[in-house]
Amino acid sequence: MPTVRAEKLYKVFGRRAREAVRRLEEGAEASELDLPGVTPAVIDASFEVNEGEIFVVMGLSGSGKSTLIRMLNGLLPATSGRVSVDGQDITTMSDRQIREMRQNKMSMVFQHFALFPHRTVLQNAAYGLQIQGLGREERLEKAREALGLVGLNGWEDHVPAQLSGGMRQRVGLARALAADTEVLLMDEAFSALDPLIRREMQDQLLSLQAKLGKTIVFITHDLNEAMRLGDRIAMMRQGRIVQIGTAEEILTHPANDYVAQFVQDVDRTRVLTASSVMNKPAVTIGAGSGPRAALRLMREHQYSALFVVERDGTLAGVITDAAAAEAANQGADTLRGILSQDVAAVGPDTVVSDLFAPSAESVLPLAVLDEDRTLLGVIPRATLLAALGEIGTADPGDAANAKEVAADV
Ligand SMILES: Nc1ncnc2c1ncn2[C@@H]1O[C@H](COP(=O)(O)OP(=O)(O)OP(=O)(O)O)[C@@H](O)[C@H]1O
Ligand SMILES: [Mg+2]
Incomplete structure (x- = not known):
């Protein structure tokens, strides 16, 4: 059973959003809409994320990746279509139910993770657990464990300013892991890091994933990162998902010229398998x-x-x-x-x-x-x-x- 599922999902910004969706559903291209102030950010997205997989959403800036992921956890309401998490339709949930779902089922890691500068690494990692209703000792224990998972043992009592960018991003990851949710949503979580540190984080995510088996939706605009991390990759272009497949499938059978061009510079020997x-x-x-x-x-x-x-x-x-x-x-x-x-x-x-x-x-x-x-x-x-x-x-x-x-x- 898929853990996260999107069906014919649309997000259109602007006042005449519904009209735009109707016309897109009838087959109009976004470029033909000619509705001032209307931006179709996600158009007709359908996919399933399976339990335990890293599902990468890949696309250029502005292609709709963040909008899509924010609909998955209910931060943004969909204009049309459905999202379900563990079989529960979140598009019909109340705000309160959605908040509960976010606390218990999905954590999110962003590109620029906001840490509290005057709180310790441990307190930062424990942030969010309070809402889950855990006692102080239990919260700190969970945070300590999560910091261990991301290799920050011994840094619990430091403050963020004493940490490198990569380490700060690890605190963000630890915070998400401490919440111990089944699903992790990661929006350009590694994009602000130096290339070498970024690779380290990718390796760490893969080894964590081998241990923890979370269901991860990982957004990136970096094709190599997508190919390294993704069990499957959804390629987005101008709001639409143009192909979903393994790295290998996308390389060997690109759905169209756009995808083919996009992947032409990838080092295939590192993706294609025996x-x-x-x-x-x-x-x-x-x-x-x-x-x-x-x-x-x-x-x-x-x-x-x-x-x-x-x-x-x-x-x-x-x-x-x-x-x-x-x-x-x-x-x-x-x-x-x-x-x-x-x-x-x-x-x-x-x-x-x-x-x-x-x-x-x-x-x-x-x-x-x-x-x-x-x-x-x-x-x-x-x-x-x-x-x-x-x-x-x-x-x-x-x-x-x-x-x-x-x-x-
Ligand atoms: N709140 C908003 N109001 C109006 N338009 C928006 C809003 N949020 C996003 N958009 C538009 O929707 C489109 C998709 O944006 P989105 O942020 O989802 O792209 P992205 O793929 O995450 O890009 P990036 O790689 O730069 O983060 C863009 O054209 C953007 O300008
Ligand atoms: Mg984005």
């Missing part, structure tokens, strides 16, 4: 087959080795032509005793940039295995280099050479 460049393991042999069958198959396909699989599709090992020939001479009737385990294996989610080293060290194609060791696919070096060629950085000469080498395998 599963998107692998080939089907077209020629494999069962572990129960005999060495002569293996030799025949190798001859037929001009391979010098084969991947050997069990009936359930898991990888048993590799058989080389030399080993098969020797076994055939000795009259062996299955491959089981003569398999080599010298296989370079990678997981389906390994990013392409991490495939080069194992590929270079292995004579055989890389084996792509899932957790159960099921052979999902193979990646010959040529395929890897060809993929890189499509990505646009490989020297074509290398790819051609590699193809000959791999064909030999």
Whole structure:
């Protein structure tokens, strides 16, 4: 079940907002509206954020990201459409119910997080818990825990002025974590930070997320940040969501020219994964087959080795032509005793940039295995280099050479 859900959500600023929504619903473009003082900030947004995922909303300045996220927690009422949180429709809630929902279910972290300058780091992190009705000791305990999560142990008694920008932003994050809500909304939470500190915060968010499994809506206008953090990314343009997908889907199948242009400079080798460049393991042999069958198959396909699989599709090992020939001479009737385990294996989610080293060290194609060791696919070096060629950085000469080498395998 999705945790946060938006259905045909609109936010139009200005006096004739409803009229604008009606015409947009009828198919008008925002540019055709010609209603003075009317700004369609979010147009027809529908999506679901699943429990435990980082859902990134990405778009240029003014594309409607903040307006969208503020409708998710009821800070802004929608002009039209519905938002539900844990199955509860918030668009019909009273102000009081919405406030309660914000306290118990959703916390928000902003770009410029306002800390109280004269209160300690601990008091700042505990701010907000009072409203939840907790006693003082319990509040401070929760705040202390949250500060520990963001690596600020030992800073509890300092004041914000003694902290760097990155540390202050961590206090903001700690405050949101202390509230212990299921959903975190983060609006450009890292955008004001220096690039290196920003990366550190991204890493920290990912490791926190691995531990805590929150549902996170993360807004950014930085594509690399979106690609690093997002389980899925919603691309916004001029108020509309133009595509929702994984980083990989958006890179490999951009919904339109706008998205394609937007992502053209991304370093694909850090986003595309083994599963998107692998080939089907077209020629494999069962572990129960005999060495002569293996030799025949190798001859037929001009391979010098084969991947050997069990009936359930898991990888048993590799058989080389030399080993098969020797076994055939000795009259062996299955491959089981003569398999080599010298296989370079990678997981389906390994990013392409991490495939080069194992590929270079292995004579055989890389084996792509899932957790159960099921052979999902193979990646010959040529395929890897060809993929890189499509990505646009490989020297074509290398790819051609590699193809000959791999064909030999
Ligand atoms: N309260 C408001 N009244 C009128 N127009 C508004 C209001 N808030 C936002 N807008 C307009 O709505 C559009 C979307 O703004 P929004 O702040 O959601 O964009 P954003 O994607 O968050 O941009 P940024 O990256 O700069 O934060 C903009 O054209 C903005 O001027
Ligand atoms: Mg914004």
